[in-house]
Amino acid sequence: MAPPKVWIMLVDYEWEEVELTEAQHIAGLKAEIKRALTPKIIREKYDKLTQRLIDGEISDVQYQTFLDLSRASVNISLVAVNFKAVLKENECYNREKHLDPLKEAATLLSPQLSLLDVLRGFKVDGTDQIDANNMDTVRKLFCENIWVFVYLPNEFERTWKKPRLDEDMSPFLTWFFSNWLFTPQCKRPKLLPPVPKTQDIITEGNFGIYAGRDVPIGTDNFEAIVTEDCSFVDKTLLISEFLQCTTRVSLVVRPRRFGKTTNLTMLKNFFACPIEPDNKERRQELFRDSKIWREERKLFDEHFCKYPVISFSLKAEHPCETWEKMEKDIRLMIAGLYEEHKYVYSALSNARKLRFNDVLNADPKLDSWGRTLKELSEYLKAYYNRRCIVLIDEYDYPLDVAFHHGFYETARDFFKSLLGSLLKVSILDSPAGAITEWLLLTVATAVIAFLVGVMRVAKAGYLSDFNNVMVYGMFNTRFSDKFGFTEEEVAILLRHHQKTDMEGVKKWYDGYGATNNISLYNPWSVISYIQLGVLDTHWVDTATTETIQRLIWHSRTTFKESAAELIEGETIERKLLNNLSYNDLSRNSDDALWTLLYYSGYLSHKNDLSNTGASTSDAQHSTPCDAVPMKLCIPNAEVANEWRRWLQISNAPPLSSVVDALLNGHLKKFHQFLSDTVIEALSFNDVGGSKAGKKSESFYHGFSLGWLIDARFRGCTIKSNREAGLGRSDGHIEHQERRQAAIMEFKIDRGNGTMKKKAEEALSQIERKEYRREVSSGIEQLVEVGIAFKGKFVMITGKVYKKEDGKWLEKDGYEGEIDGLEEDEDGDENMDMDDQ
Numbered sequence: 001m002a003p004p005k006v007w008i009m010l011v012d013y014e015w016e017e018v019e020l021t022e023a024q025h026i027a028g029l030k031a032e033i034k035r036a037l038t039p040k041i042i043r044e045k046y047d048k049l050t051q052r053l054i055d056g057e058i059s060d061v062q063y064q065t066f067l068d069l070s071r072a073s074v075n076i077s078l079v080a081v082n083f084k085a086v087l088k089e090n091e092c093y094n095r096e097k098h099l100d101p102l103k104e105a106a107t108l109l110s111p112q113l114s115l116l117d118v119l120r121g122f123k124v125d126g127t128d129q130i131d132a133n134n135m136d137t138v139r140k141l142f143c144e145n146i147w148v149f150v151y152l153p154n155e156f157e158r159t160w161k162k163p164r165l166d167e168d169m170s171p172f173l174t175w176f177f178s179n180w181l182f183t184p185q186c187k188r189p190k191l192l193p194p195v196p197k198t199q200d201i202i203t204e205g206n207f208g209i210y211a212g213r214d215v216p217i218g219t220d221n222f223e224a225i226v227t228e229d230c231s232f233v234d235k236t237l238l239i240s241e242f243l244q245c246t247t248r249v250s251l252v253v254r255p256r257r258f259g260k261t262t263n264l265t266m267l268k269n270f271f272a273c274p275i276e277p278d279n280k281e282r283r284q285e286l287f288r289d290s291k292i293w294r295e296e297r298k299l300f301d302e303h304f305c306k307y308p309v310i311s312f313s314l315k316a317e318h319p320c321e322t323w324e325k326m327e328k329d330i331r332l333m334i335a336g337l338y339e340e341h342k343y344v345y346s347a348l349s350n351a352r353k354l355r356f357n358d359v360l361n362a363d364p365k366l367d368s369w370g371r372t373l374k375e376l377s378e379y380l381k382a383y384y385n386r387r388c389i390v391l392i393d394e395y396d397y398p399l400d401v402a403f404h405h406g407f408y409e410t411a412r413d414f415f416k417s418l419l420g421s422l423l424k425v426s427i428l429d430s431p432a433g434a435i436t437e438w439l440l441l442t443v444a445t446a447v448i449a450f451l452v453g454v455m456r457v458a459k460a461g462y463l464s465d466f467n468n469v470m471v472y473g474m475f476n477t478r479f480s481d482k483f484g485f486t487e488e489e490v491a492i493l494l495r496h497h498q499k500t501d502m503e504g505v506k507k508w509y510d511g512y513g514a515t516n517n518i519s520l521y522n523p524w525s526v527i528s529y530i531q532l533g534v535l536d537t538h539w540v541d542t543a544t545t546e547t548i549q550r551l552i553w554h555s556r557t558t559f560k561e562s563a564a565e566l567i568e569g570e571t572i573e574r575k576l577l578n579n580l581s582y583n584d585l586s587r588n589s590d591d592a593l594w595t596l597l598y599y600s601g602y603l604s605h606k607n608d609l610s611n612t613g614a615s616t617s618d619a620q621h622s623t624p625c626d627a628v629p630m631k632l633c634i635p636n637a638e639v640a641n642e643w644r645r646w647l648q649i650s651n652a653p654p655l656s657s658v659v660d661a662l663l664n665g666h667l668k669k670f671h672q673f674l675s676d677t678v679i680e681a682l683s684f685n686d687v688g689g690s691k692a693g694k695k696s697e698s699f700y701h702g703f704s705l706g707w708l709i710d711a712r713f714r715g716c717t718i719k720s721n722r723e724a725g726l727g728r729s730d731g732h733i734e735h736q737e738r739r740q741a742a743i744m745e746f747k748i749d750r751g752n753g754t755m756k757k758k759a760e761e762a763l764s765q766i767e768r769k770e771y772r773r774e775v776s777s778g779i780e781q782l783v784e785v786g787i788a789f790k791g792k793f794v795m796i797t798g799k800v801y802k803k804e805d806g807k808w809l810e811k812d813g814y815e816g817e818i819d820g821l822e823e824d825e826d827g828d829e830n831m832d833m834d835d836q
Contacts, residue, residue: 064350198229201289202496207488208234208291211496215527220259222266226286231496231530233489233523236292238263238482239270240299242450245478247470249423249449251395253456254474254483255512255601257524257542260452263483264311264391267450271389272309275343280305308380308388310373310447312337314415315394316401323407326398327414328364334372335362341376344383352379370417377422377447388447390422396453403582404547423449424468455599456580471578474514475605475630484512484520497530508535511635513605522601525638539601540642548600549646551585551593559590566634567643568718571606575627594632602642604635659711663733663740665783665800667814674787674794711735717776729771734779742783743771749790756815759797762786772808782808 053063199210210232216225225232242250254260270287274280283305287293293300312333320326338360345356355375358366377388402411424446456471472479485493487510494502505526512520528538552563562572577584577595584592597603634640658677661670711718717734731744745762749755763786766772775782785798800812 199226199231201234202492203291204488204492207486207492209489209492209496210234210290215497215530216262217527217531220261220265222262223269223283223286225262231493231527232262233259233485233493234291235259235263235482236266236287236290237295238479239267239292240296241479241482242267243299243303245470247468248446249451249469251451251453251456251469251471252479252483253453253471253599255522255599256454257522257539258601259483259523261313261393264393264450264452267389267391268309268311270304271307272305272311273307273384273386274305307386308341308377308384309391310337310341310377310380310388311391311393313393313397315397320398320401321405323402323410326401326407326411328362330398330414330418331362331364331369334369334376335360337373337376341380344379347383348379370414371421373418374421390447390449392419392449392451394453395419395451396455399582400455408582422447455596456578473599474512474520475628477515480514480516481518481520484514485523485526486518486520490521490526493526493530499530499533501535504535505529508637509539511604511633511639512601513635522636522638537638537641540638545642545646548596548602551596552646555593556590559593562590563643564718566603566632567640569634571631571633573629573631576630577627591627598630598632602634602639603632606631606633659716659733662742662744662783662785663716663735663738663781665781665812667783667785667796667798667800667812668816670785670798671794671796671814671816674796729766729769729774732771732774734776736776736778739778739780740783741775741779741781742785743775744785744787745771747786747788749788749793751790755788755790755793755795756797758788758790759786759795759816762788763797763799779803 049058049063052058053060199212202209202211210226210230212225212229212231214228214230216228216230216232219225219228219230222232224230252260269283274283284300287300314330314333316326316329318325318329320329338356342356342360345353348356352375355366356379359372373390377390380388398411398415399408402408456473474480474484487506490505491502494500494505499505505521509522509525509529510519512522514520522539524542525539529535532538552559562574565572574594575591576598577591580592580595580599585596594603598605634643658670658673661667661673711733715735715737717736718732729743730746732741733744734741743766745766747758747762749758763784766784766786772782772784780803782801782803783798784801785796788795794816796814796816798814799810800814801808802811803809
C-alpha cells in the first residue's frame, strides 16, 4: 500500500514534502505532521528569540520564559475543509479551470512542481469563495495560515473520508492548522482503554490458557492478544518469578518467536503506572482469573500499576545496512519514549526542559545521546518517587546486524554507552534481597532491568562492563518454562481448537530441553499449525539463515563430522560458550558455531543438566563459567529439515537424485551429478583449488554432508566417520526397505599424484580396512565408491556388489573420466584436455 504524501508550508517558509509512513487515520495524520513540523517551528522560534536577545529587545528573563514556551509541545487544532472556489468578476464558478488564477498564485509562491501537481487534482467547492484576482487575498490564504496538502492513494480514501463528505470527492483533501499554541503540556494524555477480555480460562492441573476464538498470528502484544479474543498460554507467573530475582539486570535468551515480546508486554501491563487512574481497573481485566490472579493475588496490592516503566525494542523497523541508518532509527526510538512520557515535562528544570525537547525532536546534533535513556529514568524516578523498571526486547539485534554489515565496533561502542549508563549499578545501589524489597527503595537511582534476546554476547558486546547481569538460558532453572509451550499446554491448545494430531505436532515442533525434565514446543510453529492445519516448516521460514549456512560450509572437518552424527539422530557432547564473541565466529571456532546454533534454536540439549546447578540461588540459576559442556541434538523434524536445506546447493541437481543414483549403482550418472554440482554451484574461491589444503577438504566434507542429510530424510540410516572394521569410513548409507547400501571414501588430490590414483586409493581403502563389515545383514546390494576431488575436478571409481548365498559378488564396476575445471599455476581456469 502506497503511503500518503503531504506538502506543508509554514509562514515565511517554502513548500516542502513530508513523508508519512504510519498514519492510517486522521489522528495519525495529525501526529505525524506534528512530529515533522515541531522541530522546524521550534528552531525558527529559537533563532528569532536569540536574535532579539542579542539586539537587546528582550531581557534574559524574558528570553528564558519565551524559550520555555516555544520549546514546549505544540498543540495543533486541525480543521478539514473543502478547497475554496474562485470568485471572479462577482460571479461564482465551480469548475476546475477557474482554479487557474489560484494555481498561478501558488506558482509565484513556490516553484516546486510537486505542489503544483497536487493543486491540479483539487475539485471546486462552491462554499467560502475567495477572489483569485486579489493577490493580497491569495497571499493571505497561503501565508497567514499553515497549509497542508495531503495526497491520499485510493486505498486510503475510505479510511480518511469523513461521512459528510461527498462520495465523489477526489482523494485529494486540504487541511490547514488554524491555531498554533506554544504552551507547555502539563496534563498527562489519556490512554485508549482496553476492551475487557472475552476468553474463557481453561485450567488443567498447573497449566492453563486464555481460550480465544483464534490464535495470535501477526500480533505479539499481550494486551492485543487478550482484547482481540485470541488464545494465550498463561505465563503470568513470570511476573512472580521476576520479582523473586536477586539480580538487578536479568537477561533471558531464547530462540526467535519464543514468546519473548509477549511476555515483556505482559510485564509492562502489570507494572507500569497508569497515565489515567481508571486505566488501572481496565488493565486489571487483562489478568482477571489468570494464574497470578488466582495464586499470587497479594502481588496486585503490592506491585500492580505502581512503577514507571521504560519499555522498548532494539530491533529496527527498517533495514539498517549502515551505521547512519541504525543511529537514526535509535534516535527516533528514544524520541518516541520521551513522547510517551512527556507528562514529566512540567516537573523539569528549565535546563532539563531544553534537553528534553532536543531529544523529543530527535536532534542529530545533540551531544551525549548515550545518556538519554539514563536521564529519562531519572526524570521518571523523580516524578513518581519510585524506582524505574526497564524492559528491553531484542537486546542483541543491533550487534548482529552491525556484525554482518561491517560496522560492529561503532555500534558496540554506542550501545555500550547508551545501555551502560542506564543499567550499570554501583555497590551503593545494590542492597541484598529480592527485587520485591529493592523496588521500594527510593534513595538509589539505579533501575531494575529485564532484557530478552536470542544470543548471549555479554562479554563481546555492550554488556561487557557489567558485573550485575544474570543470564538465563533454557538450561537454567529460573524462567525455564516461561518461554515456549510445555506438552501439557500444547495439549490444551489443540483440544480447544479441535486439532487432533498431537503425535505429529510433537514430532515436528517438540524437543527443546529445559530443566526439571521439561520439554518445550516451539510456540510459533504450534500456533501456525493451529491456524493453517498443516505440519510444515512454519518457524524456520520466519528468518533467513544464509550466515549460518555459510559458517557451516566453511567450518572445520571436526564440526562436519559431529554434524553428521547429529543428522543420524545421535547426541553429541560439546561446550557452549557463555559469552559468545562474533570474532570467534569469524575464526571458524567450532565452539562458537555450536553456541550460535544452540541459542538460535537449531540445536537442543538433553535434560541431564545436573552440571549447571538448579538451586534457588540466582548465582546457580545462571551460569557464571566461561563454557558449559552440553549434550546436543537436533530438536525436531522442522529443524532437521532446515539442516537439510543448509546443505542443499543452489543451482545443483537435487540431492535426492544424487542419493538415488548412488544407491541404485548408476555410477556414471552419480559421477555426472557430482560434476554438475561442483561446476555449476561453486567457485574456486569456495573449493580452494589444489593449493588450498584444509580449506578444500573442509568444503568437500560439507558437500558430502549434504548427501547424508538428504539420505536420512529419505528413510536411510547414516553412518558417517564411524568405526568400521579396521578404520573409519567417510560415508555409509543404508536403505533397509530397498535393501541397498553404499560406502564412500573421499580423497583430496593436493598435486602429489593423479586423481585416478587417488580415487583408486580411496576404493582400495574401503576393501583393505574392511568397512563392509558394518553393512547390515538384510542388505542385498552394496555400492563401494572411491571419490577424488581436486579444484572442480571430480573423479570416482566404484564397484557394485550383489549378495548371493551370503557372499558379496561383484556385478559391475566403473572408472570415470576426469570431468570438470582445473586451475593452472596462475590460478586461471582451464578446461580438461579431454574436453578440448
